[in-house]
Amino acid sequence: MRIFWWCFGLVFTLGAVPARAHSPMPGAEGFYIGLIHPFSTPSQALLMFGLGLLLGSFDTKKVRWLLGAFVLATFIGLFLGPGSNQLEAAMFALAFFACAWSALIPGKLLPIAVMLPVIGGLLIGMVSVPDPGPTTDRVITMTGSMLGANIGLLYIWGIIIVVKERYTWKWVEIAFRVVAAWLGAISLLMLALQFAASDVAQISAVEAISVVLHERL
Amino acid sequence: MSRHTVFFLFLVAIAITWSSAPSMAHSGDGYGGGFVAGFTHPIVGWDHVAAMVAVGLWGAFLGSPAIWALPIVFPLVMAFGAVIGIAELPLPAVETGIALSAVVLGLMIVFAVRPPLWVAAIIVGAFAIFHGYAHGTELPSTVNAFAYAVGFVIATGLLHLIGIGFGVPAKWPAGKLAVRSAGGLISLAGIGFLTGMI
Numbered sequence: 144m145r146i147f148w149w150c151f152g153l154v155f156t157l158g159a160v161p162a163r164a165h166s167p168m169p170g171a172e173g174f175y176i177g178l179i180h181p182f183s184t185p186s187q188a189l190l191m192f193g194l195g196l197l198l199g200s201f202d203t204k205k206v207r208w209l210l211g212a213f214v215l216a217t218f219i220g221l222f223l224g225p226g227s228n229q230l231e232a233a234m235f236a237l238a239f240f241a242c243a244w245s246a247l248i249p250g251k252l253l254p255i256a257v258m259l260p261v262i263g264g265l266l267i268g269m270v271s272v273p274d275p276g277p278t279t280d281r282v283i284t285m286t287g288s289m290l291g292a293n294i295g296l297l298y299i300w301g302i303i304i305v306v307k308e309r310y311t312w313k314w315v316e317i318a319f320r321v322v323a324a325w326l327g328a329i330s331l332l333m334l335a336l337q338f339a340a341s342d343v344a345q346i347s348a349v350e351a352i353s354v355v356l357h358e359r360l
Numbered sequence: 361m362s363r364h365t366v367f368f369l370f371l372v373a374i375a376i377t378w379s380s381a382p383s384m385a386h387s388g389d390g391y392g393g394g395f396v397a398g399f400t401h402p403i404v405g406w407d408h409v410a411a412m413v414a415v416g417l418w419g420a421f422l423g424s425p426a427i428w429a430l431p432i433v434f435p436l437v438m439a440f441g442a443v444i445g446i447a448e449l450p451l452p453a454v455e456t457g458i459a460l461s462a463v464v465l466g467l468m469i470v471f472a473v474r475p476p477l478w479v480a481a482i483i484v485g486a487f488a489i490f491h492g493y494a495h496g497t498e499l500p501s502t503v504n505a506f507a508y509a510v511g512f513v514i515a516t517g518l519l520h521l522i523g524i525g526f527g528v529p530a531k532w533p534a535g536k537l538a539v540r541s542a543g544g545l546i547s548l549a550g551i552g553f554l555t556g557m558i
Binding site: 185239243246247314317320321323324325327328329331332333334335336338339 | 432433436439442446447496506510
């Protein structure tokens with residue numbers, strides 16, 4: 144009986160032809176590129192994980208304010224963009240602050256902490272604006288970026304909360320703070336390298352956003 | 361598996377081992393090369409190893425909250441030191457500071473010094489500046505800076521973890537003696553680094 148199933152499987156495998164069920168959905172490629180864009184560079188990935196750790200350090204009932212602020216800021220950021228390379232330094236700086244916050248004072252000073260996802264969302268939105276091209280394609284890609292950033296942050300925060308609730312040992316909380324300290328250190332180093340590696344004038348996150356706001360408004 | 365089969369496989373393994381040539385699949389640059397360079401940097405320097413392990417050991421000796429506070433403070437402050445190094449700002453006596461970190465932290469463990477947490481954090485943080493500076497001065501020239509930074513921060517953290525692991529037996533009287541002895545060894549090694557004997 145077994146040999147029959149072997150032969151059956153072999154025939155199916157050898158007889159397989161390339162799937163031609165459907166042609167690519169128009170704009171799908173751009174959408175997926177946008178979806179992974181918030182994790183495509185070290186600066187964005189560090190910022191996303193830093194913000195995720197920051198959110199994970201707060202009480203779950205209060206996180207809605209931080210998540211809501213990020214959603215709104217990402218949306219606004221997409222309209223403020225396109226960002227420039229100068230935003231790389233700003234994202235590393237903000238990633239450092241978010242990581243240091245969740246490592247040193249986790250779950251504290253919510254009214255001030257909410258500023259970090261706001262600025263982070265603006266930066267992620269601004270760097271996610273695609274190059275000039277057909278409006279439809281750009282909108283699809285930006286929609287992907289918007290979803291990628293927010294679902295990504297939701298997942299990072301969710302995984303942290305699930306791990307914390309599933310494993311209630313004290314060291315789990317400490318482990319997240321240690322990871323935050325490590326990511327903060329990496330972000331700070333990358334920020335320093337931004338200044339060391341390039342002669343291009345770098346500006347802070349607040350300066351970068353204020354410059355764009357000044358140009359747009 | 362019969363004895364003959366095992367013997368045959370053993371011979372095959374030897375034949376393959378002898379006939380193997382150096383792998384030339386990749387050049388060691390990019391993310392992999394950067395990570396390996398960063399990861400090995402704190403590990404191959406004995407002065408770094410001694411100090412990192414001492415931080416974890418002292419943290420474990422002091423107990424909660426120092427056991428987790430010191431390994432959190434160290435990488436963050438170390439990164440500041442690296443920034444100073446990358447910016448090429450002058451910092452005097454870097455090697456002396458690194459060697460002294462092993463001496464001082466080792467002595468803290470030997471004499472079971474239990475200062476307030478903030479004092480311990482300042483002591484550890486001050487030495488972290490020197491370690492970070494040394495890493496930072498070598499960082500910009502590496503193949504991939506991001507992978508290098510990830511590698512050396514993880515390696516530093518794992519060395520702390522090793523120190524904490526060695527320090528856990530400090531809960532018991534015999535373990536406390538062993539941990540204090542280890543502190544003495546680290547301190548002696550520090551003197552060796554300081555005098556150039558090691």
